[in-house]
Amino acid sequence: MHLASQPVGRRERNKQAKLDRITAAARELFAEHGIDDVTTQQIADRADIGTGTLFLYAKSKGELLLLVQNSAYADALARGTAEAAGITVPLDAVMAVVRPVVECNRTQIDNGRTYLREMVFGDPDEPHHHAALTLAAGTEAAIAAVLEREARTTADSAARLAHVISAIMFLSMAASTNVSRTEEELLLEIRNQVAAILPA
Incomplete structure (x- = not known):
């Protein structure tokens, strides 16, 4: 068999x-x-x-949060990637990937911010932490794929831009100054920052 x-x-x-x-x-x-x-x-x-x-x-409460959030993050990334596939304007397509990830992270703001902290500072040898980092890399890959569809953007340039856009998104979600902002305000801030770095 x-x-x-x-x-x-x-x-x-x-x-x-x-x-x-x-x-x-x-x-x-x-x-x-x-x-x-x-x-x-x-x-x-x-x-x-x-x-x-x-x-x-799970060896800690942080690892338990990673376990829980990773599943929701994976679903959000899949939705965003599918949505972006049908959008031709690069900025709109990037935001289609970003939006469900931000929405997922902001379902419970303190949990979302703790999740990001665990992702950055947790033990990379722990399986749930490794899975979170894999999801972050998958987000960058999805954004890079969107940017590569633009004929003027090379694969290397798309990967670098995706890395910066990912950093903008994660920092915006984690910043304590953004805790009181609405989801839409946060998404608009991210959109404006992304628009400033995308090729004209």
């Missing part, structure tokens, strides 16, 4: 079921109270597991 067609064993199913419960518990509690007001014990209790088991899946 081919390895890919072998059924998943009971042990793997149990591990996945625990991970699903942990993810759901952390998502609910972080959404209800914010990451700062939730303990790992509360997450373990809601997931109906011991704290020792919880730490087998």
